[in-house]
Amino acid sequence: MITQIPFWQRKRLHEMSSAEWESLCDGCGKCCLNKLEDEDTGDVYHTDLVCRYMDEATCRCTVYSERLKKVPGCTVLTADTVNDYHWLPYTCAYRTLAEGRPLADWHPLRSGDPASVHEAGVSIRDKVVSEDQVPEKDWEEHIIHWII
Numbered sequence: 001m002i003t004q005i006p007f008w009q010r011k012r013l014h015e016m017s018s019a020e021w022e023s024l025c026d027g028c029g030k031c032c033l034n035k036l037e038d039e040d041t042g043d044v045y046h047t048d049l050v051c052r053y054m055d056e057a058t059c060r061c062t063v064y065s066e067r068l069k070k071v072p073g074c075t076v077l078t079a080d081t082v083n084d085y086h087w088l089p090y091t092c093a094y095r096t097l098a099e100g101r102p103l104a105d106w107h108p109l110r111s112g113d114p115a116s117v118h119e120a121g122v123s124i125r126d127k128v129v130s131e132d133q134v135p136e137k138d139w140e141e142h143i144i145h146w147i148i
Helices: 018-023 064-070 094-100 134-142
Strands: 035-036 044-050
Touching: 018 094, 044 134
Parallel strands: none
Antiparallel strands: 035 044
């Protein structure tokens, strides 16, 4: 019996098709958390405040195709820029593969189930507040330490 090696194991990030690249996103939603940067040190702190366009139940962007118009500072990961985002969670598939690590067992590409990221407790589901509910001056009070 011949089994095909999955694309994420046989291709480098820059060799993947658009569909393959997009399928790497596990749907955790962590990249859509608002972050605060210390201007003096450059340290980045995650908050439990999520972009107003995040569907908190699915952990997916509700305006994905037009997100860059609606949120000019929205993160755009590419094979060339993935290493520039040092704040990406350790569990992020893009970071994982860029660092030469295997995808986690709970990743939907491995489990075959898009809900596995939530069942593993890796997503932001039930852990966040919409940025619309908190004035920006109070965001520092929402810094979290559960992001890995």
